[in-house]
Amino acid sequence: MTTTPPTPAATAVPLPAPHDNRCPFSPPPAYTEAARTSSVSRAELPDGSPCWLVTGYPEVRTVLSDRRFSADARHPAFPLFTPERRELFAENPSFIRLDDPEHARLRRMVTGDFLVKRVEAMRPGIQEIVDETLDRMTDGATEADLVGSFALPVPSLVICLLLGVPYEDREMFQSLSRTLLNTFAGVGEISRANDELLDYLGGLAAHKKEHPAEDILSRLAARDDLTLREIAATGILLLVAGHETTANMIGLSTVLLLDRPEQKAKLADPAALPGAVEELLRHTTIVHTGLPRVAVEDVELDGTLIRAGEGVFAMLSTANRDELMFGGEDRLPADDVDLDRDARRHLAFGFGVHQCLGQPLARAELQIALGTLFHRLPGLRLAVPHSELVFRPDSVVYGLKSLPVAW
Amino acid sequence: MQVSVDRDRCCSSGLCALNAPEIFDQDEQDGRVMLRQTVFRPGQFADIRLAGELCPCGAITVTEGVSPADGTADAQAGTGS
Numbered sequence A: 001m002t003t004t005p006p007t008p009a010a011t012a013v014p015l016p017a018p019h020d021n022r023c024p025f026s027p028p029p030a031y032t033e034a035a036r037t038s039s040v041s042r043a044e045l046p047d048g049s050p051c052w053l054v055t056g057y058p059e060v061r062t063v064l065s066d067r068r069f070s071a072d073a074r075h076p077a078f079p080l081f082t083p084e085r086r087e088l089f090a091e092n093p094s095f096i097r098l099d100d101p102e103h104a105r106l107r108r109m110v111t112g113d114f115l116v117k118r119v120e121a122m123r124p125g126i127q128e129i130v131d132e133t134l135d136r137m138t139d140g141a142t143e144a145d146l147v148g149s150f151a152l153p154v155p156s157l158v159i160c161l162l163l164g165v166p167y168e169d170r171e172m173f174q175s176l177s178r179t180l181l182n183t184f185a186g187v188g189e190i191s192r193a194n195d196e197l198l199d200y201l202g203g204l205a206a207h208k209k210e211h212p213a214e215d216i217l218s219r220l221a222a223r224d225d226l227t228l229r230e231i232a233a234t235g236i237l238l239l240v241a242g243h244e245t246t247a248n249m250i251g252l253s254t255v256l257l258l259d260r261p262e263q264k265a266k267l268a269d270p271a272a273l274p275g276a277v278e279e280l281l282r283h284t285t286i287v288h289t290g291l292p293r294v295a296v297e298d299v300e301l302d303g304t305l306i307r308a309g310e311g312v313f314a315m316l317s318t319a320n321r322d323e324l325m326f327g328g329e330d331r332l333p334a335d336d337v338d339l340d341r342d343a344r345r346h347l348a349f350g351f352g353v354h355q356c357l358g359q360p361l362a363r364a365e366l367q368i369a370l371g372t373l374f375h376r377l378p379g380l381r382l383a384v385p386h387s388e389l390v391f392r393p394d395s396v397v398y399g400l401k402s403l404p405v406a407w
Numbered sequence B: 001m002q003v004s005v006d007r008d009r010c011c012s013s014g015l016c017a018l019n020a021p022e023i024f025d026q027d028e029q030d031g032r033v034m035l036r037q038t039v040f041r042p043g044q045f046a047d048i049r050l051a052g053e054l055c056p057c058g059a060i061t062v063t064e065g066v067s068p069a070d071g072t073a074d075a076q077a078g079t080g081s
């Protein structure tokens, strides 16, 4: 058993580690290598402070579901790429960075909006949004940027409707969201973006208190046990998580499938769509920088002692490539896409009490968007060489900056 | 097989209702788990085990083995097929 605390040793894995440009769909080689030798490795944050990298499937599940690990970013040892952001979390925490019972109190105010049954009832509406967005994209054109004309508009329109945010304001909130998710944005830039979004959503909520409509912000505004700041912080979380994630999944999944015509052909069967989307979620794991937590008690993890007050990153990407979990004799290796794989045990949505609240919605959006895209545009292809695709390694949510396609 | 759910632990992920909709439902208000059945057919066991394994909050406890109620259900399912 290792009992020494993590020190910035020469072998520490630098976080966040760079992707290998030659295989942009694989986790950074530094993580894969660390995962090969141990499920818990030493790592180092950009400011030189030590933390742990947890890469094994069972260990990632433990970190995310064991109460001895906290998600409260106000903890002085909570691992952050830019520690200056701690103040931002302290001022306006949203529930993704709080522990129970505070987390549960706020999360439960919106869990009713994302019931599996409720999202199933939204499917015709989502289908309509997908159809209309494709109509606009293809109208008189044979080429487009799929990110800007399809992948981003679809989930943005859906979350705007649900929250009660005017879609006309998309350029503002899409650009501010990108700043918030940028790993290396300066603290001044981040805090301006955060303040702007807080003011914007706070203003909307105040308006809806007087003029309620059928949406989440109106319902939250009508409660007397929430402050306007709390509503705005929840609003930012739902708005940002609600569009950036699905958008990037659509973009990356499209490239993966265009590269694999034999896999793409399987989408022709509507019954194959749900399983295919689970496999794409697993393989892509867009939350590629891992989930940060801090140990609040000593924990032994696969023979390594993690002490109270030490930070850890739970790496969903390496856990999701675990050959024991996802491989199998009749399956392609876990490093490849195999739409016939049973990928339901993937951790792309996290694990534990913070597991993605929007997952039923994300599943429905991805099934409908990808199913419809390939059905309506059977000749869809990349309009630039593969090597010219521009990825976004500097974002917490991995993806493509743009995706030029033709059909 | 016996199944119990702990609504205090449930974080409304919806995974149980997605993967075993015959057995698990979600409360309309806050999405917390509700059991739709207490007696299970062997044909449902695989879905139930998966739901227990996938529950992110440890809110579903699956106990293998035959309870008196189960015995009847198993026997019925057995003779029916």
Ligand code: HEM
Pocket (backbone or CB within 6 Å): A071, A095, A096, A097, A107, A237, A238, A239, A241, A242, A243, A245, A246, A249, A286, A287, A291, A292, A348, A349, A350, A351, A353, A354, A355, A356, A357, A358, A359, A361, A362
């Ligand atoms: C493919 C799409 C998506 C992926 C891969 C994804 C992934 C994740 C992950 C990994 C977490 C856990 C964060 C942590 O534990 O620190 C999370 C949390 C969350 N996600 Fe998603 N997400 C997606 C789509 C969405 C959508 C469409 C929404 C819609 C509103 C959403 C809302 C949330 C919220 C509110 C949380 C915080 C939950 C909590 O802390 O209790 N996500 N998501």
Ligand code: SF4
Pocket (backbone or CB within 6 Å): B005, B009, B010, B011, B012, B013, B014, B015, B016, B017, B024, B031, B032, B033, B051, B054, B055, B056, B057, B058, B059, B060
């Ligand atoms: S899977 Fe677990 S946490 Fe999710 S709804 Fe069911 S019981 Fe609740």
